[in-house]
Amino acid sequence: MAHEVVRHNLPLFDEEGRAAATDDQAGRDRHFLPDFPEEDPYAAGHRTCAGCGPAIQYRWVLKAAGNDSVLAGPTGCMYVANSTYLCTPYTVPWAHTPIASGGSFTSGMAAGYEAMIRKGRHPGPYPNIIVMAGDGSAADIGLGAMSGALYRNHDALFICYDNECYANTGIQTSPTTPYAGMTTFTPFGKAIPEGKKLAAKNLAKMMAEGHPHCYVATTTVGYPTDLMNKTRKGLNHVGAAFLHCYTPCQKGWVYQTSMTVELGRRVVEAGLFPVWEYDPQQREYHFFHPPVQRPVTDYLAMQGRFGHMLPEHVAAMQRAANRNWQDMGMDVPASLREGEDPAHHERLSEETYSMPLNRGVGA
Numbered sequence: 243m244a245h246e247v248v249r250h251n252l253p254l255f256d257e258e259g260r261a262a263a264t265d266d267q268a269g270r271d272r273h274f275l276p277d278f279p280e281e282d283p284y285a286a287g288h289r290t291c292a293g294c295g296p297a298i299q300y301r302w303v304l305k306a307a308g309n310d311s312v313l314a315g316p317t318g319c320m321y322v323a324n325s326t327y328l329c330t331p332y333t334v335p336w337a338h339t340p341i342a343s344g345g346s347f348t349s350g351m352a353a354g355y356e357a358m359i360r361k362g363r364h365p366g367p368y369p370n371i372i373v374m375a376g377d378g379s380a381a382d383i384g385l386g387a388m389s390g391a392l393y394r395n396h397d398a399l400f401i402c403y404d405n406e407c408y409a410n411t412g413i414q415t416s417p418t419t420p421y422a423g424m425t426t427f428t429p430f431g432k433a434i435p436e437g438k439k440l441a442a443k444n445l446a447k448m449m450a451e452g453h454p455h456c457y458v459a460t461t462t463v464g465y466p467t468d469l470m471n472k473t474r475k476g477l478n479h480v481g482a483a484f485l486h487c488y489t490p491c492q493k494g495w496v497y498q499t500s501m502t503v504e505l506g507r508r509v510v511e512a513g514l515f516p517v518w519e520y521d522p523q524q525r526e527y528h529f530f531h532p533p534v535q536r537p538v539t540d541y542l543a544m545q546g547r548f549g550h551m552l553p554e555h556v557a558a559m560q561r562a563a564n565r566n567w568q569d570m571g572m573d574v575p576a577s578l579r580e581g582e583d584p585a586h587h588e589r590l591s592e593e594t595y596s597m598p599l600n601r602g603v604g605a
């Protein structure tokens with residue numbers, strides 16, 4: 243006799259977080275400072291860099307998922323920097339997979355748990371099955387396996403923690419490294435003054451458009467409640483779900499350690515990382531409209547990896563951001579339109595301008 247597969251249904255957190263208590267007029271604190279659950283399956287004591295965005299994301303995802311979770315982690319910082327011999331910070335079952343096979347390994351886990359519960363060999367309920375892959379894995383080396391798992395609709399949450407580079411091997415460029423983002427494989431120089439010439443691959447849109455039966459969403463470490471709720475929605479969805487999370491890499495991007503969460507907001511407020519949710523039932527995108535719209539320079543100036551940019555590069559970035567605002571159904575203020583003109587950024591050559599002086603990559 244086949245046993246029923248009982249699934250968790252995780253309640254959502256209050257979207258307003260503690261915004262009312264912080265008296266935030268601009269609404270920037272929406273999604274901020276939620277009452278976190280006590281459980282902490284990603285415990286303290288790991289070896290990631292101070293201010294590591296992926297580590298913050300890991301912690302919040304696991305707080306949202308809770309203790310009945312099983313995880314896979316393809317090779318990347320969140321494997322190497324977390325797991326030394328016989329020691330990991332995970333208090334739930336966690337397995338390392340080769341960088342290319344996060345998707346296929348997780349498919350196997352999902353199919354295995356289903357079969358074991360049906361056969362009465364696992365008491366259930368069906369656990370929260372999550373794979374957290376870096377952008378090098380999810381958007382590049384392991385993209386095929388991820389797409390296959392979504393296509394076959396295995397009941398699991400597939401997350402790309404996006405630090406916009408191959409961080410673990412020394413900050414090399416990945417398909418999600420933004421235009422002009424300096425990495426060790428895209429140095430700026432006389433021949434290529436912008437560093438990286440290509441725009442980033444739109445991984446989340448690929449996943450939503452290519453697998454329209456899946457729950458797909460984007461989020462950042464700037465919005466903890468949003469991140470935790472999308473984790474829970476992805477887990478509650480019966481079938482495959484994909485979450486693309488922007489996670490700054492302090493070492494590779496060269497910024498002040500305490501600014502990780504601030505960057506997670508500014509990238510959205512600068513129009514460079516649209517936050518949305520794709521509803522597979524209605525086949526619709528729902529965009530988050532940030533309460534503040536900023537020029538891209540407010541974001542770029544915080545990071546050493548953009549310190550070499552010339553006026554024409556900044557203008558190109560502002561054009562891309564303005565297209566994003568339009569895609570989100572938002573007006574583009576005149577001040578942001580002006581930023582499409584390189585002449586608007588001539589002050590970049592002045593010493594008083596606030597672009598960082600640190601042009602190095604790496605700590």
Ligand SMILES: Cc1ncc(C[n+]2csc(CCOP(=O)(O)OP(=O)(O)O)c2C)c(N)n1
Nearest residue numbers: 317318319341376377378379407408409410
């Ligand atoms: C097939 C294969 N190629 C290359 C590597 C070397 N490698 C190990 S970690 C890593 C970086 C992974 O980047 P990403 O997935 O973005 O994770 P991050 O290090 O940024 O956290 C690479 C290239 C590998 N382990 N396997």
Ligand code: SF4
Nearest residue numbers: 290291294319491492
């Ligand atoms: S190199 Fe970047 S992603 Fe890796 S542990 Fe350090 S901050 Fe985190």
Ligand SMILES: [Mg+2]
Nearest residue numbers: 376377407409
């Ligand atoms: Mg990466």
